[in-house]
Amino acid sequence: METLARSATLALPGRYLGFRLGGETYGLEIGVVQEIAGMLPVTRVPGSPAHVRGVVNLRGRVVPVVDLRTLFGMEPAAETRRTCLVVCRVEDGTETVVAAAVADDVTEVMRIDGAAAPPATDGAAGACVVGLAQQGDRVVILLDATRLFVGAGGTGGGA
Amino acid sequence: MTVRQDMSAAPAAFRVRWRGELEQLDGMVLTAAANPAAEDTDDLLCLFHDLGCEADAAGDPGVAGRAREVENLLLDEGLSAGVDRILDATEWILHRLTEASATGPAAAPPGRAGVVDLRALEPETLGDFLGEADEHLSDAEASLMALERAPDATESLHAAFRSFHTLKGTAGFAGLEPVQELAHAAEHHLDRARRGEIVLAGDDLDLALAAADALRRLVAGVSEGLRGDGLLRVPPEVPALAARLAPPAAAGGLVMLAKGRERRCDAVAPASAPEPPPAPPPVATARAAQREAVRVSADRLDLLVDTIGELVITEAMIRRHSDLRGLPVEQQRNLERLGKLSRELQRIGLDVRMVPVRPVFQKMTRLVRDLARKSGRDVELRTGGEETELDRSVVDLLTDPLIHLLRNAVDHGIESDPAVRVAAGKPARAVIDLRAYHEGGSIVLEVADDGRGLDRDAILDKAVRRGLLPAGAQPADHEIHDLIFLPGFSTAAQITEVSGRGVGLDVVRRNLEELRGGMEIVSEPGRGCRFRFRLPLTLAVIDGLSLRTGAETYIVPTLAVRRIVMPGPDDVVRPFDAGELLRLDGELIPLLRLRDCFGVAGAPEPSRPVVLVVEGDGCRIGLVADELLGQQQVVIKGFDGPAGGAPGIAGGTILSDGSVALILDASGLVRAARARCERARAAPAEA
Numbered sequence: 001m002e003t004l005a006r007s008a009t010l011a012l013p014g015r016y017l018g019f020r021l022g023g024e025t026y027g028l029e030i031g032v033v034q035e036i037a038g039m040l041p042v043t044r045v046p047g048s049p050a051h052v053r054g055v056v057n058l059r060g061r062v063v064p065v066v067d068l069r070t071l072f073g074m075e076p077a078a079e080t081r082r083t084c085l086v087v088c089r090v091e092d093g094t095e096t097v098v099a100a101a102v103a104d105d106v107t108e109v110m111r112i113d114g115a116a117a118p119p120a121t122d123g124a125a126g127a128c129v130v131g132l133a134q135q136g137d138r139v140v141i142l143l144d145a146t147r148l149f150v151g152a153g154g155t156g157g158g159a
Numbered sequence: 160m161t162v163r164q165d166m167s168a169a170p171a172a173f174r175v176r177w178r179g180e181l182e183q184l185d186g187m188v189l190t191a192a193a194n195p196a197a198e199d200t201d202d203l204l205c206l207f208h209d210l211g212c213e214a215d216a217a218g219d220p221g222v223a224g225r226a227r228e229v230e231n232l233l234l235d236e237g238l239s240a241g242v243d244r245i246l247d248a249t250e251w252i253l254h255r256l257t258e259a260s261a262t263g264p265a266a267a268p269p270g271r272a273g274v275v276d277l278r279a280l281e282p283e284t285l286g287d288f289l290g291e292a293d294e295h296l297s298d299a300e301a302s303l304m305a306l307e308r309a310p311d312a313t314e315s316l317h318a319a320f321r322s323f324h325t326l327k328g329t330a331g332f333a334g335l336e337p338v339q340e341l342a343h344a345a346e347h348h349l350d351r352a353r354r355g356e357i358v359l360a361g362d363d364l365d366l367a368l369a370a371a372d373a374l375r376r377l378v379a380g381v382s383e384g385l386r387g388d389g390l391l392r393v394p395p396e397v398p399a400l401a402a403r404l405a406p407p408a409a410a411g412g413l414v415m416l417a418k419g420r421e422r423r424c425d426a427v428a429p430a431s432a433p434e435p436p437p438a439p440p441p442v443a444t445a446r447a448a449q450r451e452a453v454r455v456s457a458d459r460l461d462l463l464v465d466t467i468g469e470l471v472i473t474e475a476m477i478r479r480h481s482d483l484r485g486l487p488v489e490q491q492r493n494l495e496r497l498g499k500l501s502r503e504l505q506r507i508g509l510d511v512r513m514v515p516v517r518p519v520f521q522k523m524t525r526l527v528r529d530l531a532r533k534s535g536r537d538v539e540l541r542t543g544g545e546e547t548e549l550d551r552s553v554v555d556l557l558t559d560p561l562i563h564l565l566r567n568a569v570d571h572g573i574e575s576d577p578a579v580r581v582a583a584g585k586p587a588r589a590v591i592d593l594r595a596y597h598e599g600g601s602i603v604l605e606v607a608d609d610g611r612g613l614d615r616d617a618i619l620d621k622a623v624r625r626g627l628l629p630a631g632a633q634p635a636d637h638e639i640h641d642l643i644f645l646p647g648f649s650t651a652a653q654i655t656e657v658s659g660r661g662v663g664l665d666v667v668r669r670n671l672e673e674l675r676g677g678m679e680i681v682s683e684p685g686r687g688c689r690f691r692f693r694l695p696l697t698l699a700v701i702d703g704l705s706l707r708t709g710a711e712t713y714i715v716p717t718l719a720v721r722r723i724v725m726p727g728p729d730d731v732v733r734p735f736d737a738g739e740l741l742r743l744d745g746e747l748i749p750l751l752r753l754r755d756c757f758g759v760a761g762a763p764e765p766s767r768p769v770v771l772v773v774e775g776d777g778c779r780i781g782l783v784a785d786e787l788l789g790q791q792q793v794v795i796k797g798f799d800g801p802a803g804g805a806p807g808i809a810g811g812t813i814l815s816d817g818s819v820a821l822i823l824d825a826s827g828l829v830r831a832a833r834a835r836c837e838r839a840r841a842a843p844a845e846a
Contacts, residue, residue: 043819044711046757047805055798055811057819060469062811064802097800149800 013113016133018140019086019103022074025140026103027110027133032145034089034098036106039079053102058087064099066148072125077104092150099149110135115142173217174256177210180395181253200238201362203245204230209399210252222252273337273398275391277384280334285385288333290454292378295326297521299345300371303364304524308539310360313353319367320349326374337393338377344404345370366404368525373400457551460511467501467508468794468813474501475815509794514554516595516604517545523561523593530569537577537587538569543594549602553694557604560667564606564690565591567664572610572688583685585609597718598693601826607689613682618642640680644668667692677775677826693775693826703793703812703822704771706784708753709761712820713784714793714812715771719825721779722772723787738835741770741781748772751832752783756807775825780832782823795822806831 016027017036040056042065048054051071055062065085069076077083085100115131131142211226225248232241277285299322305315327342348367352359359367376394384391477483478494486494520542531538549557568591574580577587592607615636622628622642644664671678671692682688703714704723722743730742731750739750754764770781793812797803809824 041818043811043821045802045805045808045821046759047808048802052802055802055819055821057472057813057817060465060472060796060813062796062798062813062819064798064800066801092800095799099800099802 014111016110016112016140016142017086018107018110018135020105020107021068021072021103022077025107025135025138026068027112027140027142028086028088028101028145029142030109032088032090034087037085037087037100039083039085039102056085056100058085058098058100061098063087064149066099066101068101068103071128071148080104082106088145088149090146090149092146097149101148110140112140112142173213173219177213177395178253178256180206180210181249181256200233203238204233205403206399207233209402219255222255225252273393273395275335275337275384275393276389277381277391278389284329284333285335285381286454288329288335288338289378289382289385291329292326292338292374295322295329296371296375296378297518298322299326300368300525301521303359303367303371304521304528306359307364307528310358316349316352316359320346320353323349323370335377335381335391337391337397338374338381341370341374341377341397341401341404344401345374347405366400369400370404373397464508464512467504471501471505472813472815472817474498476817479815505794512551513548514551515546515548516554516557519554519558519561520545520593520595522558523565526562527565527569527591530566534570534575536569536573536575536589538573538589538591540565540591540593543592544596547595547597547602549595549694553602556670557694560670560692561593561604561606563664563667565593568606568608568610568688572608572612574611601716601718602694603691604694605689605691607687609687612684612686612688613639613643613680615639615682615684636682637680640682677830701793701795701822702790704790705788705814705820706753706769706771706782707786707788708757708784709759711757711759711761712788712814712818713753714820714822715773715782716809716822716825717790719773719775720771721774724770724772724781725767726770727767738832741772743772743781746779748779748781749832750781750783751828754783754785756828756831773825773828775827775829778829778833780829782828793820793822 015030017030017033018025018027020026037058040058042054042056044054045052045064048064051067053065053067053070055064057063067076068074082105084103084106086103086106087098087100089096089098091097112133112135115133117131128143128148129141130144130147133140133142207226207229211223211230214220214223214226229241229245229248232244238245299319302315302319302322306312306319309315323342323346327339327346330336330338330342345367348357348363348370349359351357352363357363373394373396377391377397380391380394474497478498483491483494524540524542527538527540573589573591574583580589581587590609592605595602595604597603618639619628619632619634623630623632627642627645628634644667668678671694678690678692680688680690702717704717704720706713706715724741724743726741726743732740732742732747734740739752740747741750750770752764753759764783765785768783768785769787770783771787772779772781795810796812797810807824807827809822809827811819811821814820
């Protein structure tokens with residue numbers, strides 16, 4: 001049921017920003033993406049969930065940064081020239097949350113016409129995945145920005 | 160005056176307006192009957208009297224007849240005797256009004272009656288009016304409240320008169336007739352007081368305050384109209400209120416009922432009443448000039464402040480750049496000037512957002528007065544520190560918690576029977592103290608009453624009955640205090656209109672959490688209860704001390720720091736299971752090592768770390784860091800989303816090198832330390 005409900009909310013066809021993490025391609029709906037910024041020095045926030053790398057100064061605004069590699073249980077990767085921040089703006093009730101995710105590389109903006117429901121997975125990471133879309137010979141993992149950035153990314157952590 | 164005449168020509172407007180009024184009447188009648196006080200009967204009398212007159216004017220003799228019946232009933236038999244018949248009549252009239260508007264031509268949408276087309280007025284003068292109106296009303300209200308405390312203070316009376324008078328002037332200038340008329344009526348009312356015909360106390364004071372309220376609603380209506388469809392809808396109670404404020408010469412009295420129409424017109428333009436002497440115009444003009452203000456939307460202001468912040472940081476980064484070393488002296492000087500200017504800009508930008516708490520306090524003075532009257536208690540609200548400035552966004556979030564706390568104080572805190580107070584050696588008149596001040600890098604608001612204090616036994620009993628605590632538990636005071644913040648928790652024996660439903664304190668707590676504030680309660684049985692809440696200056700500039708621990712920099716609000724020491728190894732003691740304590744002037748202060756509690760990596764702590772003794776939540780702890788870097792002004796930038804709400808962290812700030820440093824929240828750290836300590840103590844006991 002949970003999977004069905006989730007698949008119903010997502011898989012609206014539309015344009016997605018594709019970015020790479022390890023060997024996989026992920027997609028965030030283009031409407032929530034505010035900008036793509038170069039990697040910035042991160043300040044750790046003690047007491048925040050493990051997948052929150054910290055906060056950065058994005059032109060005078062203090063913006064939290066989520067480490068998707070940690071969230072999805074991947075090995076940490078060294079920063080490269082192509083490492084960047086996908087900065088998103090999501091509505092949380094009355095408030096607007098601006099937060100960023102670290103990506104190994106941004107690929108392209110994709111047109112996605114339909115997506116399959118993700119396999120039912122437990123845990124924080126699974127809650128953020130809203131669908132799987134076939135794009136050429138690749139599978140794109142579509143993420144829900146609200147679940148990713150509002151609250152504690154579905155972990156229920158933080159206070 | 161046109162508005163009122165229009166009303167008579169538009170029965171639809173008449174019906175709509177009176178339906179609204181009468182639908183609320185049942186409650187009013189019942190309350191009044193249960194607690195018969197002369198003023199309630201008078202209110203009802205006025206209401207039905209107005210209804211009768213207007214029904215006549217609107218050409219509905221049926222309604223007019225029933226209204227008059229009620230009026231006579233009230234006059235002859237009083238309220239309590241006639242409750243049922245009054246309710247019957249009300250129902251009948253209501254039914255009739257509904258029926259009429261459902262059929263017939265009356266069903267047409269309300270016409271121009273009671274509506275002012277703002278688009279036809281000059282936007283500039285309207286803007287001026289809006290800019291000034293609030294202040295005049297606040298002034299008027301403040302003067303009226305002062306009058307209540309000291310009814311002989313003619314100065315306050317004159318001041319209130321002047322405020323209404325000035326408001327009348329600006330409203331007239333802007334072409335807002337309903338506002339002008341009501342202000343005029345209020346002015347007339349005050350003038351009667353000036354001439355000694357009435358004393359502004361009790362009902363007459365209430366009436367003046369009601370005028371201020373209604374004017375405020377009208378002003379709000381104007382700004383809403385400007386944002387919306389360009390129409391000001393005059394609330395239905397306004398004409399009636401104006402009529403009560405400036406009734407025609409008393410002689411005619413109720414005999415004039417039959418000539419309703421004329422009477423209505425009289426009431427609107429109190430031509431029969433002597434025109435009050437105009438207030439000294441130089442004063443009014445001078446005040447208006449002094450108060451020249453521009454209305455700016457909050458979003459633009461935020462954008463301005465944010466952009467200035469960016470400018471300051473970029474400027475600092477440029478100025479520190481090594482390429483600039485070889486610049487000619489003149490350019491160096493220009494750069495320095497640029498730096499000074501951008502810092503100045505930053506200061507101005509932040510000042511713009513700060514507002515004094517005075518308006519909120521004024522609102523509360525009024526609220527307590529009304530609550531006290533409603534609950535029949537004699538309460539005085541004393542305020543202090545009204546000039547304390549807070550960020551505008553904080554002020555907005557402050558109002559609700561204050562309302563709840565004051566309600567609580569009036570309804571639960573203060574003894575209902577003055578005799579009980581006197582017997583306890585307290586003055587019969589209760590005092591609630593409301594004050595604001597800066598302390599420890601935050602703003603503290605205090606609500607203290609001299610009532611009976613929290614009833615520990617009742618709270619405990621209730622908690623046990625609700626299964627929140629085992630029977631026979633003896634919790635500490637602060638645990639008891641925590642209980643009253645639970646949703647639905649109320650010890651009030653009776654649900655009153657004011658409070659007792661068990662919602663309230665949980666709202667206070669929620670709002671405070673939203674503000675990242677903290678609360679303390681000090682309660683002394685029989686002597687009163689003091690709520691202190693502490694608010695961070697979110698978005699404001701604070702003075703901070705920067706600390707280094709490992710490779711990380713943290714900022715501690717300077718105001719929270721009591722002392723800075725570098726203790727020797729002998730000054731730190733480690734009694735069993737109580738953690739580390741610092742011996743300082745005969746006091747033992749728990750130590751919190753930032754390195755440990757924040758999990759800071761890096762080189763081991765130096766042999767003589769620095770200890771900052773900070774105070775928060777009523778306690779002191781020592782923060783242990785590697786090094787004190789210096790003092791600087793920082794802008795608090797909150798962050799939320801996935802990193803928000805980490806305990807002990809109030810927000811971030813951007814350092815001059817462009818990196819983010821976290822600002823520590825002393826109260827949060829104290830709470831964390833306390834929780835850790837209590838866990839450590841509780842663990843062996845439970846095992």
